[in-house]
Amino acid sequence: MSFLIGLTGSIGMGKSTTARLFAAEGCDIWDADAAVHRLYDVGGLAVESIATAFPDAVHEGAVSRDALKTIISNDPTALHRIEEIVHPLVTADRRAFVAKATSDIVVLDIPLLFEGGGAHDMDATVVVTAPPAVQRERVLARGAMTEAQFEMILSKQMPDAEKRKRATYIVLTDTVEHASEQVAAIVAEVRKGLENA
Numbered sequence: 001m002s003f004l005i006g007l008t009g010s011i012g013m014g015k016s017t018t019a020r021l022f023a024a025e026g027c028d029i030w031d032a033d034a035a036v037h038r039l040y041d042v043g044g045l046a047v048e049s050i051a052t053a054f055p056d057a058v059h060e061g062a063v064s065r066d067a068l069k070t071i072i073s074n075d076p077t078a079l080h081r082i083e084e085i086v087h088p089l090v091t092a093d094r095r096a097f098v099a100k101a102t103s104d105i106v107v108l109d110i111p112l113l114f115e116g117g118g119a120h121d122m123d124a125t126v127v128v129t130a131p132p133a134v135q136r137e138r139v140l141a142r143g144a145m146t147e148a149q150f151e152m153i154l155s156k157q158m159p160d161a162e163k164r165k166r167a168t169y170i171v172l173t174d175t176v177e178h179a180s181e182q183v184a185a186i187v188a189e190v191r192k193g194l195e196n197a
Ligand SMILES: CC(C)(COP(=O)(O)OP(=O)(O)OC[C@H]1O[C@@H](n2cnc3c(N)ncnc32)[C@H](O)[C@@H]1O)[C@@H](O)C(=O)NCCC(=O)NCCS
Pocket: 009, 010, 011, 012, 032, 033, 036, 065, 066, 068, 069, 072, 079, 082, 083, 086, 087, 090, 111, 112, 144, 145, 153, 156, 157
């Protein structure tokens, strides 16, 4: 059984980038957002249930994220209903990945790790963080969300300060080089613990 690290952080804080740094250290990576992409794609396991709940959200056999974002913006209950469909499927995908993983450390990139209770399944947690102004600039620079959509998603997430309080490790994502050093130190510490176990 691999040592499980739950990697989290609020929107735009640098989870995906930091996950790649763990991969460079030889850790297997599983990405919850990527799992959602597979579930929404043609033939994906969430498509039928989403089509039943939100007929306008499915285009040509796949869930349209733009359509979902419009639906969520107009209906305060929609995100919760989407989560009820998606989260059990994401958990099943994660468990199947962990069961097959071969690396000594497996990193699970999960935006809602603390909000969704997934932290209890982890051996350690890593929270990525950056100042709020940097976070906002990063998310809006991607152009995938309006400011209102960003604020709405942010309001659904546990505040960064609360996440940091719960973390086993914190990674400050000010530069990639600095983040890489912090990741290398975390991996070294965990591997040392595994050797002595
Ligand atoms: C809201 C949606 C349509 C936005 O799609 P989009 O492609 O623009 O963004 P993407 O999926 O890359 O998510 C970006 C970030 O938004 C945040 N986020 C996404 N969903 C949620 C949510 N339900 N609650 C809080 N934050 C969320 C996360 O930080 C995530 O990393 C999409 O995220 C979605 O369908 N979310 C519901 C499924 C879910 O809960 N996913 C979270 C991981 S399990």
